[in-house]
Amino acid sequence: MKQPQQSISIAGENALIVYFGDAPSDSIASQVAATATQLRSDLGELLIDLVPSYASLLVIYDAFKTDHHAVRNAIRQALRQHPTAAVAAQPGSMVTLPVYYSRESGPDLQQLADNAGLSVDEVIAIHQQSDYRVYAIGFAPGFAYLGEVDPRIAAPRLATPRQKVPRGAVAIADRQTAVYPAQSPGGWNLIGLCPQRMFDPDAEPSMPVQVGDTVRFKAIDKQTFLAMGGSL
Amino acid sequence: MSKGLKVIQAGIFSLIEDGGRFGMHGIGVTTGGPLDSNAFRWANRLCNNALQTAAIEVTIGGLVLESRVTTTIALTGAAIPLSINHQPQELWQSHQVKPGDRIELGFALSGSRGYLAVAGGFEVEPIFDSAATVPREGLGGVHGDGKSLQAGDLLPCHNSVTSARLCVPEGERPDYSDNRALLRVVLGYQQHVFSKLQKQLFFTSEYSVTESSDRMGFRLKGAAIKPAIGGILSEGICLGAIQVPADGQPIVLLNDRQTIGGYPKLGSVLSLDIGKLAQLLPGGSVRFEEISVEQAHNLLLLDQHRFQHRALEKVGEHD
Numbered sequence: 001m002k003q004p005q006q007s008i009s010i011a012g013e014n015a016l017i018v019y020f021g022d023a024p025s026d027s028i029a030s031q032v033a034a035t036a037t038q039l040r041s042d043l044g045e046l047l048i049d050l051v052p053s054y055a056s057l058l059v060i061y062d063a064f065k066t067d068h069h070a071v072r073n074a075i076r077q078a079l080r081q082h083p084t085a086a087v088a089a090q091p092g093s094m095v096t097l098p099v100y101y102s103r104e105s106g107p108d109l110q111q112l113a114d115n116a117g118l119s120v121d122e123v124i125a126i127h128q129q130s131d132y133r134v135y136a137i138g139f140a141p142g143f144a145y146l147g148e149v150d151p152r153i154a155a156p157r158l159a160t161p162r163q164k165v166p167r168g169a170v171a172i173a174d175r176q177t178a179v180y181p182a183q184s185p186g187g188w189n190l191i192g193l194c195p196q197r198m199f200d201p202d203a204e205p206s207m208p209v210q211v212g213d214t215v216r217f218k219a220i221d222k223q224t225f226l227a228m229g230g231s232l
Numbered sequence: 233m234s235k236g237l238k239v240i241q242a243g244i245f246s247l248i249e250d251g252g253r254f255g256m257h258g259i260g261v262t263t264g265g266p267l268d269s270n271a272f273r274w275a276n277r278l279c280n281n282a283l284q285t286a287a288i289e290v291t292i293g294g295l296v297l298e299s300r301v302t303t304t305i306a307l308t309g310a311a312i313p314l315s316i317n318h319q320p321q322e323l324w325q326s327h328q329v330k331p332g333d334r335i336e337l338g339f340a341l342s343g344s345r346g347y348l349a350v351a352g353g354f355e356v357e358p359i360f361d362s363a364a365t366v367p368r369e370g371l372g373g374v375h376g377d378g379k380s381l382q383a384g385d386l387l388p389c390h391n392s393v394t395s396a397r398l399c400v401p402e403g404e405r406p407d408y409s410d411n412r413a414l415l416r417v418v419l420g421y422q423q424h425v426f427s428k429l430q431k432q433l434f435f436t437s438e439y440s441v442t443e444s445s446d447r448m449g450f451r452l453k454g455a456a457i458k459p460a461i462g463g464i465l466s467e468g469i470c471l472g473a474i475q476v477p478a479d480g481q482p483i484v485l486l487n488d489r490q491t492i493g494g495y496p497k498l499g500s501v502l503s504l505d506i507g508k509l510a511q512l513l514p515g516g517s518v519r520f521e522e523i524s525v526e527q528a529h530n531l532l533l534l535d536q537h538r539f540q541h542r543a544l545e546k547v548g549e550h551d
Contacts, residue, residue, distance in 0.1 A: 010420035012500030013528035015470040017421065024465065036258075051257045051468025053492050058257075058468025063532050068525055136466055138492030141260045141369050145466075182370065199259065201359050201371060207259045 008075055014048070014063040017056055018075055024054040024147060029133050031082055032057050033092055033212025038078040043071070052211040053136040054145075092134070092213035097179060099170050099217045100225035101127070101192035104232060108189040112155050112172065124219060126150045127170075127191065132177060132215045142181030142199025142207050146215050149175045161187030168193045168230065170217070181207075195220075195230030235301045236388040237350065239381050243294030243337065246381040248354055248373050251284025253362035257468065257491045264364030264372060265487050267447060268345050268507030271309035274400050275349035277544065278306035278326040285353035286363040288381070290346040293339040295381070299329040303392045304351040308400065310343030310408060310511060325399040325547060343408030343511040351392035366488050368448065397547040404542055406508075411516040413508040415484075416523045416531070417474065421497035425460040426476075433457055434498065434520060439482065441509075441516040447488040449475070450509055452518055456480025459496040466494040472501035484509060502528055504535055 011017040018035065020028045036052045039059060046066045051058035061071045101124040103109055113120045132146035139145075154175045162185060165171070169180040171188030180186060181199035194217075199207055209215060220228070239246075249272070252265025266272035266289055273283045288295070293312040306326045307314045314321045315336045321327055323346075329335060337346065356363035357376055365373035365380065372378055374385050381387075419431075426434070439454035457480050469475070473485045475495040484501055485493075486509075501509065502523065509518065523531070 010418060010499075010525055011468075011497075012420060012470040012472055013418050013502055013525060013532065015420075015500070017467065022465070049255055049257045049263075051491055053467045054465040056465070056467040058470060060257075060470055063529055064536065067529055136492055137258065137260045138466065138490060139260065141256075141371070143260055201376075206360075210258060 006079060008072055010068065011058060015058060015060045016068060016071055016075065017058045018079070019056050021055045024135050026133055028055050029135055029212055030092075033210070034082040035075075035078050036211070038081060039074060042074050042078060046071070051138075053138070092210065094214045094216065095209050096216045096218050097194050097196055097208075098220040098224070098228065099192040099194050100222055100230060101170075101219055102222065105193040105225070106170070106191035108158075109191045112153065112189050112191065115155065116153055118152065123153050123191065126153050127172075127177070128217050128219060134209050134211050134213045134215060137207070137211055140181060140184055144178060144198065144207075144209050144215070146177045147175055149177050151175065155189045157187040158189065161185055165190065166193070168195060168198075170194050193225065193230055193232070195225050195228035234386055234388065235390055236354075236386045237335070238298040238300055239295070239383055239385040239387065240298050240334070241294060241296035242381045242383050242385075243290060243292070243296070245291040246295045247289045247365040247367075248286050248356055248363055248381070248387070249289045249365060250286040250353075250363045252364050252487065253360050253366075253372070256360045260491050261360060261369060261371065262366060262489055262491055263471070263487055264362065264366040266345075266347060267487055267510035268309055268347070269503070270406070270507045271345070272347045273539065274324065274404070275306050275308040275347040276353075278308070278324070278398055278400065279304050279349045279351040280395060281349060281351065281353055285349065286356055287347050287349035287353065288387070290337060290348060292344055293337045293346065295337040295348070297335040297387075299333040299335060300331050300386075301389055301391045302328075302330045302394070303389060304395060305329055305335065305348060307337070307346055307348045309346040310340040312340045312346040313338035322399065324405045326395070326397050328394050328397070342411070344513050345510055350389045352390050355388040355390070368488055398544040399547050401542060401545055406511075408511045411512055412518075413505065413512055413516070414519050414521055415505045415509055416502040416528070417499050417520050418502065418523060418525050418528050419499040421473065421499060422459065422461070422464060423498055425496055426457060426498055427460070430457045430459070431498075434482070435522055439518045441512045441514050441518065443514045445514065447486055449483045449485045449489060450512075451481065451483050453481055457482070457498075461496060463494045464496055466492045469493050469497070470500055471503060472506055474498045474500065486510065502531065504531060
């Protein structure tokens, strides 16, 4: 397999961005996660923040303590320690998220099934069959972009986004899926509800997943959903 | 009675901000913090506080407080008329207040963000090590829920010993009255997808601040610049990043920006100039100037040195 082209660019006065390739993949996601971990330990207090995403890593450093040459060197060294092939073998944690799939908890489930020429049960089954990679976290605190959804149940965003998507909504947009961490506006197709909090500033850790982890969805019935603290 | 400053009127939009929330981008949490970090640090210094201490960012004005402590306060930033017990008071200067005193802020005559600091800071329960209020995320502030100040809130702070009245030297007080800003830019990110011509257009054009500008980002209007690509894989966004959507109108992303996004970016505005931008009112004029990352580092170090070596003056020294 051809090694994706890596590069380091300036992003701002105290930020460099590392590009690992131009398309998301499992091996790139692992490499982004491994490089982030490495840099967190190598740069220590020189580091202000890191933003891992699909195929890039933004490195924000303290410009009063170091400069872009030194940070660039640290990044190059971290990249040498984590060539693609090696990190692909060490994925992040596996996290299983419970979902109450139903027409009442997933208002777009029927429409999505109809458009896909599948039954509602088939959509629910297919959504649980894949292991999803956490490619990026953003948009809102705790919003994890998971991929990739089986092409049979991929669905475009709604023409008119909803004003209110409830916390815990499990949703699909194109080949991505996600759990809404808090009530917010949103245009993804809603297929169920997850009773587990995806973002809780008072909990440790605040999020059950991080970039590079693998997520699997597991259907639960209404009673279990309610017993786990879910609400409709 | 609990100690602190009681909010009688919240004003247009007033937020508790400290230096900001860092190290949490990995779970999608943005930084928050004062838009005009220069005015903010002076306000804290006037109150003898550490520079990142929680203070109030007042947008436009209208805030009225009643003191329930004996302490020192200072207001810096936008030219917002300040009175204590109906007596007009100077900005960029420390003032003593005692229980029962009414601290009243009018509306900005120039600039748009004022910073009201109190000795010892507001004692707000930190979330991820910061009191910074980010309404969009529902994080920070007096109640920890990201809400702006509301009438009836008590902003906890303690009595502090009275100290000499101090003021910021005249030469250090910015003048926002021309509603213009020259912003220095470090090119970066997808700068290669903007042709030389598009970059020239960007650096020679005058942009104006639109109404849809807030703590997330300032949307500008002017010569459209067209990147060669419409979108990218979503990636991390740093402070001051200049994002260019399909309509070619640049957006400068500020403290409450989303942590990742998929529009092409030309580079980032120097942090020292973010405050100048944030003080502009809609219709304000913006120009950009290119600098290298080395120049940016030099400017940051020079600014830090200058700030540290510029002493506050005793009030009345020049009278």
